[in-house]
Amino acid sequence: MRKELYLLHAGKPVRATIRNYTHDDFDGLIAAQKASFPPPFPEELLWNEQQLREHVTRFPDGALCIEAEGRIIGSMTGLIVELDRYASSHTWEEITDNGYIRKHDPNGDTLYVVDICVIPEFRKSGAGKWLMQTMYETVVHLRLARLLGGGRMPGYASKAAEATPEQYLEKVIAGEWNDPVITFLLRCGRMPIGVAEHYLEDEDSLDCAAIMEWRNPFL
Structure with a gap:
């Protein structure tokens, strides 16, 4: 897969490739x-060469860069799972x-x-939104049911004394609070379907994430 497009960077169109x-x-x-992920994001969660080798070997269609x-x-990575197993x-x-995607299941129904x-x-600049759009195209191309994933909630730690993770997500959806990750995912067309606690070690999110879905409109 390869496509050319323009991003708007510093007020000017910049040619980019996905x-x-x-x-x-x-x-x-x-x-x-x-x-992209400076401290306090855990350094051990950043990609290493062994993980990247698994990505390009097991599911190259889900390994995108811009x-x-x-x-x-930037980059975006996914694997296919059978959602009912989780x-x-x-x-x-x-x-x-x-992050090693060794559970990738070519016969699954969900691009995670x-x-x-x-x-x-x-x-x-539009880079993240274009990566997401390209992964939606992969869902359609492979005739999968959905794209799914957990979105960090990096604004939650500052609001934890006022709200549960579910309440925090509701206020972001209502536009009362802004969260840089969740608001971005909403702009990309992702729909929240729940909250997972202890999802990922992340100090800013207190380890919580919103599980967000995009369903294949052609199935």
């Missing part, structure tokens, strides 16, 4: 992860095999998002 990443991209992908100005500025309270580590990142200087 494509499947390969072994040659590992250094650029790791650099983009480090820029390039602009001669470098990788409880609604699943964790990121459980369903993604700690392992990760999406865009380096800070290209946020709000």
